[in-house]
Amino acid sequence: MYVVLTPSPSGSTVTRVDPSGRVAGSPTEVGNGELEDFVRRLSVESPRWTWTDTAVAYPPLLDAGVRIERCHDLRLCRAILRNSTLTAGSEVATAPRDELDGETPSAGSASAQTLFDVLPAGTAGDPVAELQRQLAAVAACAEPNRLRLLLAAESAGALAAAEMRHAGLPWNVDRHEALLEEQLGPRVPPGVRPARLEALAGEIRRALDAPQLNPDSPQEVLAALRGAGLNVQTTRSAELRRIEHPAIPPLLDYKKRSRLLTANGWNWLDTWVVGGRFSSDFLPGGVPSGRWAARGGGALQLPKQIRSAVLADPGWKLVVADAAQLEPRVLAAMSGDTAMAGAGRAGDLYEGIVATGAVPDRNSAKYAMLGAIYGATAGEGGRLLPKLAQAFPLAIGLVETAARAGEKGEAVSTRLGRSAPAAGPGWRDAQTLAVDSGLESPEQRRARSAARERGRFARNFVVQGTAAEWALCWLAELRRRLVPLTAEDGARPELVYFLHDEVLVHAPAEQVDAVADAVRAAARAAGRLLFGEFPIDFPLDVVIVDDYGQA
DNA sequence: ATTAACGGCGCG
């Protein structure tokens, strides 16, 4: 049963909707301040709470100590159904854009307020009507079960994201500050260059004979390097590493330490770590492929350098689990390539590929595989691709087919039906023009390059997107399995971090084994949800540690 | 003075 919560002047209107979209009974009113109790009472029925934005509706409930089992996030589901080729032509896909399209309006932002006030409360703004349109679109499509799973997983992810923001990542400020002092020198106010960086800046200036040089300016650094007779195109570390010159070692050292200062220095600590927790916004569906994005503090880019500051509370542990070679395994399963699935059976998928004789060693297997998924044209990855295609025609065939579709501007879709839309008319016209004109013109080259780029995007989309679906199902299953692990004193394992193919659970020490079991069981369940009985393994690396740096 | 784009680098 769906239970739709619609904001009303005095609180919320509650409407029950059955899975076929029919309204059951008459709507009731719940006053402000009574919603938490109401939700708690009704939770014995395991309703699917339905609202426009989990990120808006759920945090107040969490603050009141209320957890939700299941939900339907109308905004996230709208985004999927708008683009999915499975629901093309449905009412929800063809309706004019309204306030449910696009990002969650952030609370307090002026534009959000005015938008909300100005838009008429027509059917577009009615959550019940929207739910009915969404259910109808799914019911009428060719793969309703896949889409239902995707919408449920996306919505469960939204719950997990809100809970992770609520819990925060346990962060030890003392450890972090010790690390900063060791790498940069004593703390300095914002805008002042720390001692260690100042010393390195001096070395760089002397070595390049450029006393005024600002090492933070790529332009100035490039000019100074050229002034010293070095033939360089950029100031990227990867390029500089190939050069022999006294200025290079201090410059690389400067870049590394300066990055620590600007990305995760004292300023970051003051801004993002409150009460021993790093809390940031996770944005489910933030990436077209279905991966999450994050906003605030660079939560999905925590450098390995500082992960030792992620420290479990006394008496608690961190259970860190990541899925081994997730994307190639997903590709094997979605293409029905039993040979590649078999290569992953024993354990390491890349070693399994080596054992088939297709490639000479593990590194070759890895780069050839990644090359196939990303669309590498050069390097070792591109060179070994034919061998891989010979050994695993179904898997390689799937990404090649996606690439060809992308190059033609067609839509492509993941296993569960998330689609990257077809290219617009402008893009297609440019392609047609480029083909028709006989000469090798700049436009022609540009158009071909754009086509190849779109091909690489499409090739990657189907695999990355299906891997994201596996990860969402994993997360949803894990979240469910953690609930019964609550101890008598109320201490409960908490999901605190999710990074594409990796999860962190902060758990009381006596529960870590149960948590590790839950994480593994959830991975098995995710595999079955997506690929049924197809024989594919998704092995995990699971470690139980005090700090994330040990993982 | 504020905003947008760029170069660079962290993560998967």
Place this chain on the structure above:
DNA sequence: AAAGCGCGCCGTTAAT
């Protein structure tokens, strides 16, 4: 050690 894909955030620089 490597090139392909997807992101967010920093300081600098160019544009408004």
